[in-house]
Amino acid sequence: MTVLVASVNSGIDIELSFNEALKNVGVSPEIAHLLWIPFPMGLVLIAAVIGVLVTVWLERKISAAAQQRIGPEYAGALGILQPMADGLKLLTKEDIIPARADGLLFTLGPILVLVPVILSWLIVPFGQSLLISNVGIGIFLWIALSSIQPIGLLMSGYASNNKYSLLGGLRAAAQSISYEIPLALAVLAVVMMSNSLSTVDIVEQQNGLGLLSWNVWRQPVGFVIFWICALAECERLPFDLPEAEEELVAGYQTEYAGMKFALFYLGSYINLVLSALLVSVLYLGGWGFPIPIEWFASWTGQSIDAPLIQIFTASVGIIMTVIKAYLLVFLAILLRWTTPRVRIDQLLDLGWKFLLPISLVNLLVTAALKIAFPIAFGG
Amino acid sequence: MNIANSTELICFIILGTIVIVGALGVVFLNNIVYSAFLLGGVFMSVAGLYLLLNASFVAAAQILVYVGAVNVLILFAIMLVNKREELKPIKGLQLRRILSGLVCSGLLILLIRVDLTTTWNLPGPNAIGELSTERIGEHLFTDYLLPFELASVLLLMAMIGAIVLARRDVLVSDIGTGESADQILIEKKKTPILIDKISQ
Amino acid sequence: MLSFFKKVTEYAKDAVGAANYLAQGLAVTFDHMRRRPITVQYPYEKLIPSERYRGRIHYEFDKCIACEVCVRVCPINLPVVDWVMNKETKKKELRNYSIDFGACIFCGNCVEYCPTNCLSMTEEYELAAFDRHSLNYDNVALGRLPTSVTTDPSVKPLRELAYLPEGCMDPHDIPQDKSRAGKLPLEVLELMNSEDNSNQKDEKENQTVFIKDKSEE
Ligand code: SF4
Numbered sequence A: 001m002t003v004l005v006a007s008v009n010s011g012i013d014i015e016l017s018f019n020e021a022l023k024n025v026g027v028s029p030e031i032a033h034l035l036w037i038p039f040p041m042g043l044v045l046i047a048a049v050i051g052v053l054v055t056v057w058l059e060r061k062i063s064a065a066a067q068q069r070i071g072p073e074y075a076g077a078l079g080i081l082q083p084m085a086d087g088l089k090l091l092t093k094e095d096i097i098p099a100r101a102d103g104l105l106f107t108l109g110p111i112l113v114l115v116p117v118i119l120s121w122l123i124v125p126f127g128q129s130l131l132i133s134n135v136g137i138g139i140f141l142w143i144a145l146s147s148i149q150p151i152g153l154l155m156s157g158y159a160s161n162n163k164y165s166l167l168g169g170l171r172a173a174a175q176s177i178s179y180e181i182p183l184a185l186a187v188l189a190v191v192m193m194s195n196s197l198s199t200v201d202i203v204e205q206q207n208g209l210g211l212l213s214w215n216v217w218r219q220p221v222g223f224v225i226f227w228i229c230a231l232a233e234c235e236r237l238p239f240d241l242p243e244a245e246e247e248l249v250a251g252y253q254t255e256y257a258g259m260k261f262a263l264f265y266l267g268s269y270i271n272l273v274l275s276a277l278l279v280s281v282l283y284l285g286g287w288g289f290p291i292p293i294e295w296f297a298s299w300t301g302q303s304i305d306a307p308l309i310q311i312f313t314a315s316v317g318i319i320m321t322v323i324k325a326y327l328l329v330f331l332a333i334l335l336r337w338t339t340p341r342v343r344i345d346q347l348l349d350l351g352w353k354f355l356l357p358i359s360l361v362n363l364l365v366t367a368a369l370k371i372a373f374p375i376a377f378g379g
Numbered sequence B: 001m002n003i004a005n006s007t008e009l010i011c012f013i014i015l016g017t018i019v020i021v022g023a024l025g026v027v028f029l030n031n032i033v034y035s036a037f038l039l040g041g042v043f044m045s046v047a048g049l050y051l052l053l054n055a056s057f058v059a060a061a062q063i064l065v066y067v068g069a070v071n072v073l074i075l076f077a078i079m080l081v082n083k084r085e086e087l088k089p090i091k092g093l094q095l096r097r098i099l100s101g102l103v104c105s106g107l108l109i110l111l112i113r114v115d116l117t118t119t120w121n122l123p124g125p126n127a128i129g130e131l132s133t134e135r136i137g138e139h140l141f142t143d144y145l146l147p148f149e150l151a152s153v154l155l156l157m158a159m160i161g162a163i164v165l166a167r168r169d170v171l172v173s174d175i176g177t178g179e180s181a182d183q184i185l186i187e188k189k190k191t192p193i194l195i196d197k198i199s200q
Numbered sequence C: 001m002l003s004f005f006k007k008v009t010e011y012a013k014d015a016v017g018a019a020n021y022l023a024q025g026l027a028v029t030f031d032h033m034r035r036r037p038i039t040v041q042y043p044y045e046k047l048i049p050s051e052r053y054r055g056r057i058h059y060e061f062d063k064c065i066a067c068e069v070c071v072r073v074c075p076i077n078l079p080v081v082d083w084v085m086n087k088e089t090k091k092k093e094l095r096n097y098s099i100d101f102g103a104c105i106f107c108g109n110c111v112e113y114c115p116t117n118c119l120s121m122t123e124e125y126e127l128a129a130f131d132r133h134s135l136n137y138d139n140v141a142l143g144r145l146p147t148s149v150t151t152d153p154s155v156k157p158l159r160e161l162a163y164l165p166e167g168c169m170d171p172h173d174i175p176q177d178k179s180r181a182g183k184l185p186l187e188v189l190e191l192m193n194s195e196d197n198s199n200q201k202d203e204k205e206n207q208t209v210f211i212k213d214k215s216e217e
């Protein structure tokens, strides 16, 4: 895996300059590479955690607005520090392992839920080469990693020694298994158009004509399927059966407290942000500005490789990705306060009898269109 | 030996130990749930071994299929049918144990011999890394097309079988009316396929 | 084949209909976001209770004649009237009176039926206590007057929705003298009086019209 955190067109390669600097001090290039490794890891963690903090704050504020409340107000200006306060509270709470629970699995469960989600951030691109690792199997890695999650959920559900937890864990696993299939099929249609699993290639392929060449126009059905499935995978409200308060107390989280609960909480929000980012990557042109940056550059008479333009492109890329992702998060929160929770049979009906056939048809139609109009649907 | 090689070796040793110890745990642990979770761990470390061999697509597929589907299914089955049963003592257990031990050790000796007589250090083909995904696709749709299609037909058969088993409308009938019970009574009326055979 | 296509069309129609409803729901939620929060920041802001608010009961010991009507009309015979017969004067002498607000349902029956009007309902609703026995108010506690929300200097009084001026939804920053929507009872009375006067004049005309209507049928 190549580790790259650099600006557009590798004009400014941070890793390279880091290694150069260390070499000048007299460190061998291999050791320099080893020393470099923690940086992208830390970057992912920080980005994910900040993303979560912002999302939690947004969730609280937008929920409050939708219900004509004020929401958090006293912790910092506009309650901006409230998520931090929540986190601190969870940190200082007692770490309880129930008496008849299975201590080892009980501890391992939340970790198994959180780690794959954080790992999946590896493939989220914020710019041409502004991503942690441009793995060839890109989006497939995410699908594979997110299939580890049900194991963690089952584990914590089983280890809690509580019927609600077990039911919640089973429900969560059933849900994420059944929605993984239409999700993968929707992704497959996109992959078919861009001829690559790599997230960078997928975005590149959408950015020829700015707004007009985004995948939403070519894959409207796929977009809807993907979004529904992503919400189901994140256990967001129309599909939050695993933790349905009225029936299951809190599902697999029932027995958890303190930091272990915080891991679940963090995991679900990181997953939400990740899903939103991936929707923007797959369907909304990722880091692309609605008007191609190249046109802008040629209009100002600058070459695309000029350092100023590069820095500008990089920052626009990051901002565009984040804006698109947060618009989707906003939509998810609106959906949360609009739709009632579905029943388990309705959930499975929707997954198997609606989304699965539709996504198969979508795949078929995409393949046919690709053969019929290779220009518009990727040669 | 440079750092890259030694990290690879360290990773290999760790993954190998996890695979071996995990597999032994799957077999020897009394708690079946633990066995199932350990199996997941073994699958994941096998995926790690694939990653070490530069086969990232296979690694991801391994996780997706074995961890995400097979292992979760096993866990589901265990958790839904978690009945404690008193096992009856089997007659001649000692003899059986000795026999199976002999067979296993024979197999082990065979494997060790194969291991010793084979020259492992062959100059294999160069790793193609990222290109492997495309190559796998090409092979699946050209020279391996027949096995591929056969496998899919097999899976389809298994699926239909599972559906028939799960919908017991044909097999169970109401004692009083002789009508088939469960689904038929709940859902709308329809003629079952096999009812004649059973009534005859 | 045709029935299959029919099914598919129906299915698609269902899906589009569901999406349509979902979009409508989202629009409603979205519309709510631009409305102002109706939150009252409680310890600092309080709503002014309406005139007929049924809060904690006020009791005047000196007016009470110990007739026990309040006990009889109370659904749970709650008020405790502790009196003794003074043999010499042949009169009841009231010793103590108490109502337990942990059990009272604030129905107001006692207030309604008290012959001497010594009971009345106040606007006090903050009855929280650390011990439920301290909710049993004796005649001294019952005789206390509550602090009015409007006179408390540490509280910002807010008008309730029905008492806001016309077209106004936000109780903050409304001029004190701005009158509520609709007419005050006094104004209604005035209006009715003036209408009565004019009605007396019209009465005859109306009656003839009424008779005409009947004959037409
Ligand atoms: S308000 Fe009703 S319940 Fe309370 S004391 Fe009076 S009559 Fe009894």
Ligand code: SF4
Binding pocket: C063, C064, C065, C066, C067, C068, C069, C070, C071, C081, C113, C114, C115, C116, C117, C118, C119
């Ligand atoms: S009804 Fe009034 S006067 Fe009679 S006992 Fe009760 S409070 Fe006193």
